[in-house]
Amino acid sequence: MTRRAYPPRAVVTEVGPRDGLQNEKEVVPTEAKAAFVEGLAEAGLPEIEVSSFVSPKWVPQLGDAEELFRRLRPHPRTVFSALVPNERGMERALACGVRKVAVFTAATESFSRRNTNASVEETLERFRPVLAAARAAGVAVRGYLSTAFGCPFEGPVDPAAAARVARELLDLGCDEVSVGDTIGVATPGRVREGLDALREAGVPADRTVLHFHDTRGTALANVLASLVEGYASFDSSAGGVGGCPYAPGAGGNLATEDLLFLLEGLGVETGVDLEKVRNASRGIEAALGRQLPGKVFRAGPAPWAPVR
Amino acid sequence: MTRRAYPPRAVVTEVGPRDGLQNEKEVVPTEAKAAFVEGLAEAGLPEIEVSSFVSPKWVPQLGDAEELFRRLRPHPRTVFSALVPNERGMERALACGVRKVAVFTAATESFSRRNTNASVEETLERFRPVLAAARAAGVAVRGYLSTAFGCPFEGPVDPAAAARVARELLDLGCDEVSVGDTIGVATPGRVREGLDALREAGVPADRTVLHFHDTRGTALANVLASLVEGYASFDSSAGGVGGCPYAPGAGGNLATEDLLFLLEGLGVETGVDLEKVRNASRGIEAALGRQLPGKVFRAGPAPWAPVR
Numbered sequence: 200m201t202r203r204a205y206p207p208r209a210v211v212t213e214v215g216p217r218d219g220l221q222n223e224k225e226v227v228p229t230e231a232k233a234a235f236v237e238g239l240a241e242a243g244l245p246e247i248e249v250s251s252f253v254s255p256k257w258v259p260q261l262g263d264a265e266e267l268f269r270r271l272r273p274h275p276r277t278v279f280s281a282l283v284p285n286e287r288g289m290e291r292a293l294a295c296g297v298r299k300v301a302v303f304t305a306a307t308e309s310f311s312r313r314n315t316n317a318s319v320e321e322t323l324e325r326f327r328p329v330l331a332a333a334r335a336a337g338v339a340v341r342g343y344l345s346t347a348f349g350c351p352f353e354g355p356v357d358p359a360a361a362a363r364v365a366r367e368l369l370d371l372g373c374d375e376v377s378v379g380d381t382i383g384v385a386t387p388g389r390v391r392e393g394l395d396a397l398r399e400a401g402v403p404a405d406r407t408v409l410h411f412h413d414t415r416g417t418a419l420a421n422v423l424a425s426l427v428e429g430y431a432s433f434d435s436s437a438g439g440v441g442g443c444p445y446a447p448g449a450g451g452n453l454a455t456e457d458l459l460f461l462l463e464g465l466g467v468e469t470g471v472d473l474e475k476v477r478n479a480s481r482g483i484e485a486a487l488g489r490q491l492p493g494k495v496f497r498a499g500p501a502p503w504a505p506v507r
Numbered sequence: 508m509t510r511r512a513y514p515p516r517a518v519v520t521e522v523g524p525r526d527g528l529q530n531e532k533e534v535v536p537t538e539a540k541a542a543f544v545e546g547l548a549e550a551g552l553p554e555i556e557v558s559s560f561v562s563p564k565w566v567p568q569l570g571d572a573e574e575l576f577r578r579l580r581p582h583p584r585t586v587f588s589a590l591v592p593n594e595r596g597m598e599r600a601l602a603c604g605v606r607k608v609a610v611f612t613a614a615t616e617s618f619s620r621r622n623t624n625a626s627v628e629e630t631l632e633r634f635r636p637v638l639a640a641a642r643a644a645g646v647a648v649r650g651y652l653s654t655a656f657g658c659p660f661e662g663p664v665d666p667a668a669a670a671r672v673a674r675e676l677l678d679l680g681c682d683e684v685s686v687g688d689t690i691g692v693a694t695p696g697r698v699r700e701g702l703d704a705l706r707e708a709g710v711p712a713d714r715t716v717l718h719f720h721d722t723r724g725t726a727l728a729n730v731l732a733s734l735v736e737g738y739a740s741f742d743s744s745a746g747g748v749g750g751c752p753y754a755p756g757a758g759g760n761l762a763t764e765d766l767l768f769l770l771e772g773l774g775v776e777t778g779v780d781l782e783k784v785r786n787a788s789r790g791i792e793a794a795l796g797r798q799l800p801g802k803v804f805r806a807g808p809a810p811w812a813p814v815r
Contacts (some may be wrong), residue, residue: 354811382809389772414802415768416765417768420730462729464696465695470529495723495724498691500723502662502690503663
């Protein structure tokens with residue numbers, strides 16, 4: 200049997216400060232968030248999604264976006280990004296000097312309507328001025344595609360249909376698409392189908408990010424399946440912030456340390472220091488006042504080194 | 508790229524009642540254990556490790572082995588097995604009419620001495636009369652090989668050294684070897700190395716069982732890597748009994764429902780009803796008085812069906 204090689208390097212995008220904290224009940228003080236982000240930057244994460252320029256009415260946990268960006272020290276090797284739901288959010292992001300933003304849509308109409316009160320097509324229209332402003336300002340844009348592998352309302356998702364929306368995001372001007380298993384139902388065969396469909400729709404591997412959730416314990420198996428297909432860009436949340444083993448509705452983010460442990464074991468370079476991520480996670484765990492679910496965060500890497 | 512096929516079927520051996528409960532602080536009443544085992548048998552698990560005929564002095568949680576076996580109803584399609592540490596344990600097992608037993612050694616001297624107060628060689632010698640009695644009684648024997656992928660005391664384990672001990676278990680007369688990642692440090696590349704070494708040492712895939720721990724979240728990725736290599740027999744613990752996300756020393760057993768969810772998603776038949784396993788897990792969770800960590804136990808399968 201031919202043994203496949205893994206990509207020599209992978210990009211890990213840290214979404215704990217935004218996606219993670221958005222899914223936590225506790226509203227964390229700006230100071231603790233800033234320490235969290237600084238710690239993650241010091242760990243070498245190439246991109247950190249810091250916050251969202253959404254109305255605090257909707258997401259009080261992220262109501263301090265401007266203040267948080269103001270507090271961050273310069274980290275030349277880290278891109279600090281932010282979610283922007285619309286043109287107004289984009290204006291706020293530009294005013295903060297944000298160099299990368301993310302827009303957010305879904306693979307299914309039901310999830311789009313429930314999440315954003317708009318059809319998929321309406322969300323894409325909403326993004327046009329955002330993409331135009333980004334282009335004018337030289338700001339990079341990521342497009343999030345949630346429920347790409349399954350929808351809590353519509354059930355199984357047609358891979359080709361999801362891929363079409365991903366392609367539309369690229370056509371609108373997004374630099375990359377982060378394809379999400381929002382409810383953590385994907386298994387490796389379904390992941391492969393999804394990746395095949397993406398490429399067939401003209402969404403290449405090098406512009407695709409995988410955003411797996413670990414709600415059912417399959418996230419790392421899905422990462423492995425993606426690596427084998429040549430995909431090398433993944434989202435994760437330090438310490439598993441936003442996930443909760445005992446409340447299945449709560450996010451289920453893949454923990455960054457768990458992802459790093461797998462990648463290191465496979466000999467895939469990330470440039471990220473796992474111990475420093477754990478350190479940053481300790482701080483945010485204290486601020487949240489609850490135990491974080493990340494396994495390698497808690498157990499540490501192998502007592503001696505990752506098993507290669 | 509050639510797409511590998513997965514095995515069409517896999518055997519899932521349920522070790523919750525023995526390996527799981529052995530790692531729980533709570534001593535569960537025999538009645539609750541019997542209900543647990545009955546529920547698991549009704550779910551269709553082909554083999555259930557019911558208890559251990561070890562001295563209750565050492566493992567009080569399993570001090571009721573005879574009583575438990577006495578309470579079990581006949582289940583023609585389920586093999587009820589038990590751990591036996593030595594000849595005395597074997598006598599007790601035979602007296603209960605047990606049809607399959609398991610003996611237990613380690614890949615490293617340090618773990619063997621700490622766990623059993625004997626060198627690996629001494630444990631193998633101890634098994635000779637057990638294997639002889641098994642052969643005479645027509646009883647099947649499994650050999651457990653712990654710390655096969657890494658040792659908490661010795662660090663990385665040489666795959667060839669571990670494979671040699673596995674081979675010795677087969678030479679002694681064991682029908683199969685269950686190779687364990689006791690401290691949950693293995694990642695897929697290391698798993699592959701281990702499986703290669705086993706086959707090179709004359710331990711074929713169809714006599715090998717994989718016993719992964721999920722201490723670092725890698726269990727299902729390691730299962731996937733094993734399936735791809737043609738391995739189709741795995742141990743797991745219903746509900747994740749014996750594992751604990753917040754106490755890294757505590758077992759880390761792979762939850763049976765999580766394993767089943769992955770296998771079903773991959774189209775690998777097991778003959779096991781996931782919902783019935785969840786039901787059995789609910790009962791033992793109540794008896795243990797703590798929340799079990801199994802993810803699919805808690806979250807359920809996909810809201811509609813496994814995503815294939």
